[in-house]
Amino acid sequence: MTPRPFVDIAAQAGMSPEEVISCVDRWKQEGTIRRFGAMVRHQRLGYTANAMSAWDVPEGRSEEVGRILAAAPEVSHCYERPRAEQWDFNVFAMIHGGSPEECEKVAAGLARRTGIDNYSLLYSSREFKKISMKYFIE
Numbered sequence: 038m039t040p041r042p043f044v045d046i047a048a049q050a051g052m053s054p055e056e057v058i059s060c061v062d063r064w065k066q067e068g069t070i071r072r073f074g075a076m077v078r079h080q081r082l083g084y085t086a087n088a089m090s091a092w093d094v095p096e097g098r099s100e101e102v103g104r105i106l107a108a109a110p111e112v113s114h115c116y117e118r119p120r121a122e123q124w125d126f127n128v129f130a131m132i133h134g135g136s137p138e139e140c141e142k143v144a145a146g147l148a149r150r151t152g153i154d155n156y157s158l159l160y161s162s163r164e165f166k167k168i169s170m171k172y173f174i175e
Contacts, residue, residue, distance in 0.1 A: 086160065087133045088140040090147070091126035093155035099128055102151045106130040111143045125155065132158070 039045050043054040050057065064070045094102045099117045106128065107115040115130040130147075134140040137160060148154055 085135060086137045086140050087131060088137070088144070088158040088160045090130045090132050090144050091157045091159065092128040092130070092151075092153050093125040094128045094151075094153055102153060103128055105151050106147055109143065109147060111140075126157065 041054075043057050047054045047057045052060075061070070065072070090106075092102065092106070094117075103115055103117055106112055107130070109130075109132075111132050111134060112130045113133055115128070117128050120127045132140045132143050134143060140158060140160075144156060144158055148156060
């Protein structure tokens, strides 16, 4: 934690804070990054339950359903993936809540909004690794 992160980043990069902010803005406009934010430990904020929700979304509805799932404030990330053999699900959304019951309530609400009733919740039992990716290593 630092009170002036852009000043610190600029010092490390040999740039001014204004140049760092301009660079981040350019990356956002180019689509290189979507946003710039902090990674928080959700457990410390009271979100002690999380479930990867897996959805059986009919072909042609993935875009629509994915947008609905991704818009939910309780969902941190949402992906479409190819179906695997003997696995009906093709859209996945990580739901965070204060309890498993809260995650189930969120999923039920999302099922009503999307009209998709074939879904499964896979709860995390332990976290082995959670880091921000490092794409540029000196």
